[in-house]
Amino acid sequence: MQVFKAFFKILNKNKTAMIVYMVIYLALTFVLSSNGQKNDTSDFSKVCMEIGVENQDNGKLGEALVAYLEKENEIKDIPKEREDLLDAMYYRDIQYVLIIPEDFTEKFLAGEREEVLEGTAVPGNNTAYLAKMEIDEFLQKLGMYIDGGYEPEQAAQKTLDNMEKESKVEFLSVEDSGTKPAAAYFFDYIPYIFLCIMMVSLSCVLIIFNEKNLDARNRCSSMSFFQRNLQMVLGSLGIMLLEYGVFMLVAWIMYPNYMGSFRGILSMGNALAFMLVCLSIAFLAGRQAKDDAQLNMAANVIGLAFSFLGGVFVPIDLMNKGMQKVAKFVPSYWYVSSNNSIWKIKSLSEAGDIYRNWLIMLAFAIAVFAIALMMNRLKARKS
Amino acid sequence: MAEKVVEIENLVKRYKELVALDHLNLTVEKGEIFGLLGPNGSGKTTAISCILALLNFDKGSVKVFGEEIQPDSYRIKQQIGVVLQNVAVFEDLTVQENIDYFCGLYIKDKTERKKCVEEAITFAGLEDFRKFLPKKLSGGLLRRLNIACGIAHKPKLIILDEPTVAVDPQSRNRILEGIQKLNREGATIIYTSHYMEEVEQICSRIAILDKGRCVASGTKEELKAMIKTGEKIHMEVMELTPEQLEEIQSLQHVYQLTYDKGMLEIRCSGGKHNLVRILDYFQQKEISFGRVYTELPTLNDVFLEITGKELRDLAEG
Ligand SMILES: Nc1ncnc2c1ncn2[C@@H]1O[C@H](COP(=O)(O)OP(=O)(O)OP(=O)(O)O)[C@@H](O)[C@H]1O
Ligand SMILES: [Mg+2]
Numbered sequence: 038m039q040v041f042k043a044f045f046k047i048l049n050k051n052k053t054a055m056i057v058y059m060v061i062y063l064a065l066t067f068v069l070s071s072n073g074q075k076n077d078t079s080d081f082s083k084v085c086m087e088i089g090v091e092n093q094d095n096g097k098l099g100e101a102l103v104a105y106l107e108k109e110n111e112i113k114d115i116p117k118e119r120e121d122l123l124d125a126m127y128y129r130d131i132q133y134v135l136i137i138p139e140d141f142t143e144k145f146l147a148g149e150r151e152e153v154l155e156g157t158a159v160p161g162n163n164t165a166y167l168a169k170m171e172i173d174e175f176l177q178k179l180g181m182y183i184d185g186g187y188e189p190e191q192a193a194q195k196t197l198d199n200m201e202k203e204s205k206v207e208f209l210s211v212e213d214s215g216t217k218p219a220a221a222y223f224f225d226y227i228p229y230i231f232l233c234i235m236m237v238s239l240s241c242v243l244i245i246f247n248e249k250n251l252d253a254r255n256r257c258s259s260m261s262f263f264q265r266n267l268q269m270v271l272g273s274l275g276i277m278l279l280e281y282g283v284f285m286l287v288a289w290i291m292y293p294n295y296m297g298s299f300r301g302i303l304s305m306g307n308a309l310a311f312m313l314v315c316l317s318i319a320f321l322a323g324r325q326a327k328d329d330a331q332l333n334m335a336a337n338v339i340g341l342a343f344s345f346l347g348g349v350f351v352p353i354d355l356m357n358k359g360m361q362k363v364a365k366f367v368p369s370y371w372y373v374s375s376n377n378s379i380w381k382i383k384s385l386s387e388a389g390d391i392y393r394n395w396l397i398m399l400a401f402a403i404a405v406f407a408i409a410l411m412m413n414r415l416k417a418r419k420s
Numbered sequence: 421m422a423e424k425v426v427e428i429e430n431l432v433k434r435y436k437e438l439v440a441l442d443h444l445n446l447t448v449e450k451g452e453i454f455g456l457l458g459p460n461g462s463g464k465t466t467a468i469s470c471i472l473a474l475l476n477f478d479k480g481s482v483k484v485f486g487e488e489i490q491p492d493s494y495r496i497k498q499q500i501g502v503v504l505q506n507v508a509v510f511e512d513l514t515v516q517e518n519i520d521y522f523c524g525l526y527i528k529d530k531t532e533r534k535k536c537v538e539e540a541i542t543f544a545g546l547e548d549f550r551k552f553l554p555k556k557l558s559g560g561l562l563r564r565l566n567i568a569c570g571i572a573h574k575p576k577l578i579i580l581d582e583p584t585v586a587v588d589p590q591s592r593n594r595i596l597e598g599i600q601k602l603n604r605e606g607a608t609i610i611y612t613s614h615y616m617e618e619v620e621q622i623c624s625r626i627a628i629l630d631k632g633r634c635v636a637s638g639t640k641e642e643l644k645a646m647i648k649t650g651e652k653i654h655m656e657v658m659e660l661t662p663e664q665l666e667e668i669q670s671l672q673h674v675y676q677l678t679y680d681k682g683m684l685e686i687r688c689s690g691g692k693h694n695l696v697r698i699l700d701y702f703q704q705k706e707i708s709f710g711r712v713y714t715e716l717p718t719l720n721d722v723f724l725e726i727t728g729k730e731l732r733d734l735a736e737g
Contacts, residue, residue, distance in 0.1 A: 046517065051512065245511070245512070248508075249506075253469075254508040256474060257502040258526060261494055
């Protein structure tokens, strides 16, 4: 077991990077999970926003909309000069600009409800995106009352009352169904950390074994090709299990209740499925990269791309349709998808989609392995 | 007839257009230190790589211990120790761990391996550096570690590819003595170098490579006997007229003459009393001269005469 043993000796000498990654990760999840829980309950009490409104409407409905927005937000006049407006938006004095045209009531009553308003959010501002949602929701309700035969003024009043009630109900119902558990935050960013950590450990070791001169020396020896590769595979699996084990152990120590529940088991399975994907990618990278610099670059590019595309850092729902399609080709998407449903389901019988996602991840891992072996073959044929 | 350890016949290896080995023929017999001498790029490393089945070749055959060598000839490989041109050790393992790793590729038994590793450490004089990482070793010590990793399992055939490049004279002598010791203990050795002094010092038989071909082979005496030069005479002379130079040239056995910056070099073919004859001439003509010394031909002269190029210049250029 020379090769296998050397694997771990080398790993041992390079453990600093791994430990640094782990510590930073644990510290971050700790901060995020305590933060996240606070946010969770306050999410539904609405965020106050600065909204610039210009109401040119001749009818009553425009007023009602402004009245509604005024309850939770600060309404501001839109500066006359275009440059002043841009400044105001730039400095976040105004986060959302709403222009209600003069024929708004007229058109709305006539049933023309799409794109009757002109609204612009400050780019890159997620809260501003909420303003649009609030407005859409109001208009939808308003439409329902009007279609139901109410007079415009009555409909407006009903809508206002209704919206107020509803937000209270929502608030309560959220408390009832339980918030996202802290342990779930621990598993949120696992795709990023697993990939990085496998790249700084396994790929690093593989690169050393693949170095031209060392590889030649190994090939000169009487240890068979099969033996050598077998031990490398075992070594890789060993490194994977070691790192996976450490993370799961920490999870057990920090969240014993959650981990003991069926949700904990699902989370562990999900993490293992993704770890296999990381193993295959680290294997491919370790075989192809020429040196540590290339490897680090690959680790960052793949790690970040996967995490962003897969919705690790930014919820998938916030991406546009095209991006959401692309995201399906990224294994972390399936991890995140499982991860998000694990804490919502009530029993194992609802876990069908989660198992399916595991199989998809497994397929990814196998595909990447196949590519790695194929590239090896090509390389061997060249020399 | 001695047992043949390595037999190379009509070996051709091409890298795209470049012909690295051009119908190479070599045999290495049991118990010898076989020197492969050639300038940079002459194909030494390529030849070694073919012997070790590290490279596919285009034509010819390579037999080691009487069998065609293949990448999976593990039984043959068990008998071979390899020290490649570039140092190949694990940066993250200590001196002892490195030797143990490579030895362990050949020897499974733990107690036997431990003994072998100890002997290799003593052999390379690395006793005080067991726990050192390779990057903490000096160039010479690193080379010695590289050698120790290749020979710890006591192979019958040891192949060393330029093991003394960039090593100070003291370490170099130690390495050369070590190689001779391994040979005395029964190992057959293939040694490549572009330093002719080394090859001349330790090798019992030598093949000279140029552009992938073996241009001459034999013992060093045989090689020197192949060429015309028997003796080189150098003299410091202040002034010589062209007529005088012509007269010297016409003396018996003198076949080549160069005169540059007050230094006269006379090449004589084998024969007796060359120096006396030349000194007589100078006395007769009353030409004064300074330092005089004579040299026997070196392998460089052999290479020069056969290929028309200086081995030394090429090697160090
Ligand atoms: N992988 C390769 N691809 C293309 N050409 C190569 C390759 N390896 C060697 N060569 C060429 O083959 C020729 C022989 O090279 P080789 O390394 O065998 O020479 P060498 O005698 O060992 O030289 P040195 O003293 O520099 O080690 C050289 O011209 C070299 O450029
Ligand atoms: Mg070479």
